[in-house]
Amino acid sequence: MMLRKRAWDMMRDEFPTVQEDASLAETIRVMREAMVDAPDSQVVVVLTKSGKLKGTINLWKLFKAVKQSVLKDENLKQDGEVDWDQQFANACLICxxxxLDDYLIKNPxxxxxxxxxxxxxxxxxxxxxxxxxxxExxxxxxxxxxxxxYREMTRDMMKIFK
Structure with a gap:
């Protein structure tokens, strides 16, 4: 039974998307909302204005973008007093x-x-x-x-083991 499964049997037809002109902050918001219903959802599809695939951004690319832009502030590395609320506000503004262009996976x-x-x-x-x-x-x-x-494979395996 398991070997008969096809990609369309396992695919999620509802997935997070953003337009190519979306900001990093918008992409983070969209992924976060998708993770409410599907915690293992970790990729956002980026579409052109005409609806064609431009690329994708996964969770690791978002981490990289946040690290390179938001967490690069030298003030965060100082031992002295840091106004964390102000630093967070600055980080949100940067986002x-x-x-997205610098973080796109262009050949997913x-x-x-x-x-x-x-x-x-x-x-x-x-x-x-x-x-x-x-x-398609x-x-x-x-x-x-x-x-x-994994879910599909183990579903069929568990039937055999019973």
Missing amino acids: TQMR PVLKPNEPILLVLDTFLKSRRDWALVM GDRVMGVVYVTDV
């Missing part, structure tokens, strides 16, 4: 101004909807990512996470 791992589970796993291993986009033509249909594959 609203940052563009891609699956076709009918690819079998073994090719899905192979894509994860080759890309060294734990997620992949499911695309130039349209993003969904996202598959390694946790989705």
Whole structure:
């Protein structure tokens, strides 16, 4: 049964997206909202104004962006008194101004909807990512996470073990 599973069987057809002109702060907000319903959701799809894929930003890229922009302030490294509320306000202001282009994953791992589970796993291993986009033509249909594959695999395994 498990070997019959395809990417479309496991994909999430609701996934976070932003337009290419979104700020870093907007992208963080969108990912945070997605994580309320799906805590393992860790990628935001970035679309052009015409709705085509521009790239993706995952959680690690967001961490990198925040570290490079927000946490680079030398005042944070001083031993003396720091006005943390002011530093946080400054950091939030920086986030609203940052563009996504420098942090985009421009060639994300891609699956076709009918690819079998073994090719899905192979894509994860080759890309060294734990997620992949499911695309048909130039349209993003969904996202598959390694946790989705694990859930499918273990569901069938548990039936066998009973």
